[in-house]
Amino acid sequence: MEAHAQAGAAEALVRNIACTSCGAKLSFAPGTHTLKCGHCGAENEIAPEAPGTVAEQDFEAELHALEGRAETYEEEHVKCEGCGAEQTLAKDLFAGRCAFCGAPIVEKGYAKRLVKPEAILPFQVDRARAQESFRGWVRRRWLAPGDLKRYAQSDSGLAGMYIPYWTFDCRTSSDYRGERGDDYYTTETYTTRNAQGEEVAQTRQVRQTRWTAAAGHVDAFHDDVLVMGSAAMPGDVLGALGHWDLEALVPYQPEYVSGFQAVAYRVGLRDAFVVAKQEIDGRVEALVRRDIGGDHQRIHDIATRYGDITFKNILLPIWTSTYRYRDKSYRFTVNAQTGEVTGESPYSWWKVALIALAVIAVALVVLVYGSKS
Numbered sequence: 001m002e003a004h005a006q007a008g009a010a011e012a013l014v015r016n017i018a019c020t021s022c023g024a025k026l027s028f029a030p031g032t033h034t035l036k037c038g039h040c041g042a043e044n045e046i047a048p049e050a051p052g053t054v055a056e057q058d059f060e061a062e063l064h065a066l067e068g069r070a071e072t073y074e075e076e077h078v079k080c081e082g083c084g085a086e087q088t089l090a091k092d093l094f095a096g097r098c099a100f101c102g103a104p105i106v107e108k109g110y111a112k113r114l115v116k117p118e119a120i121l122p123f124q125v126d127r128a129r130a131q132e133s134f135r136g137w138v139r140r141r142w143l144a145p146g147d148l149k150r151y152a153q154s155d156s157g158l159a160g161m162y163i164p165y166w167t168f169d170c171r172t173s174s175d176y177r178g179e180r181g182d183d184y185y186t187t188e189t190y191t192t193r194n195a196q197g198e199e200v201a202q203t204r205q206v207r208q209t210r211w212t213a214a215a216g217h218v219d220a221f222h223d224d225v226l227v228m229g230s231a232a233m234p235g236d237v238l239g240a241l242g243h244w245d246l247e248a249l250v251p252y253q254p255e256y257v258s259g260f261q262a263v264a265y266r267v268g269l270r271d272a273f274v275v276a277k278q279e280i281d282g283r284v285e286a287l288v289r290r291d292i293g294g295d296h297q298r299i300h301d302i303a304t305r306y307g308d309i310t311f312k313n314i315l316l317p318i319w320t321s322t323y324r325y326r327d328k329s330y331r332f333t334v335n336a337q338t339g340e341v342t343g344e345s346p347y348s349w350w351k352v353a354l355i356a357l358a359v360i361a362v363a364l365v366v367l368v369y370g371s372k373s
């Protein structure tokens with residue numbers, strides 16, 4: 001009975017979907033509500049979920065339910081249903097493509113995770129648009145080496161991937177103590193000597209700050225604080241893609257994952273809230289400074305109570321590419337909802353050298369003509 005239940009959970013989370021026309025495996029078509037067959041080109045509609053919205057989950061209740069249970073992270077050999085080849089998915093992935101025939105493959109062990117994905121933001125940006133966004137981004141990096149621009153012309157560089165995130169809602173109630181600083185100006189007299197060596201009195205305005213004790217209380221509601229659930233992706237790159245319209249989240253359906261890579265979370269619920277709490281505390285500090293007012297603020301103490309904490313486990317879509325230049329890897333990421341691009345770019349040192357020489361040449365010309373005039 002337990003094995004049957006686990007099989008049912010796996011089927012609900014990840015599965016290969018066969019084309020109704022030819023039986024080949026289907027992939028989700030970004031920006032649509034259809035699965036497309038790469039073999040015969042047929043489009044298969046995704047059956048809509050039962051009406052409902054993505055619900056918030058109670059944080060404390062979930063922690064209590066998870067008490068004494070540990071996550072298991074086991075590598076699993078996956079057999080491709082397209083060509084029969086056996087392989088192991090890349091680290092942290094629970095869905096991807098067969099390395100031999102390109103058919104979608106999934107890892108059934110993901111269903112054993114303690115917290116299941118509740119919602120997903122389906123891909124809106126397809127590969128062609130993502131590639132064009134990437135090329136446009138590269139074109140604007142005119143100090144980038146020519147190798148990078150040639151690499152951007154290749155369609156093989158981008159991989160579509162779902163990244164796990166936790167979102168937290170929380171109410172905070174904070175008491176604080178500090179000081180308010182208000183600037184004021186005083187006139188100060190001093191003496192200087194003129195060209196004849198005579199002492200001349202001068203005045204100047206001197207800014208000073210008057211500090212007064214401050215104490216108060218601030219309440220706030222923090223909505224959808226995002227925390228990445230994977231350590232496989234660099235946070236500095238994904239952190240720049242913070243412009244997500246989470247109103248577009250839909251209840252999780254495995255059809256949206258079909259044909260894409262998908263990363264399993266490694267950052268658990270409790271640890272994720274520790275990260276979220278750091279952002280929440282930063283927001284509270286900003287509110288306290290605003291409440292204190294004045295030109296400057298000193299905060300001595302903030303006592304915050306956290307209540308009504310809820311969460312969601314969600315998947316967000318990106319296109320990503322890694323480029324290696326001079327033994328260093330650079331990652332580029334495209335937000336697959338908005339098309340926004342972020343990442344790092346290497347520099348062509350000969351281009352930098354040419355600019356430096358040009359600046360020196362201009363400076364010399366200005367110096368020469370300036371001395372003549």
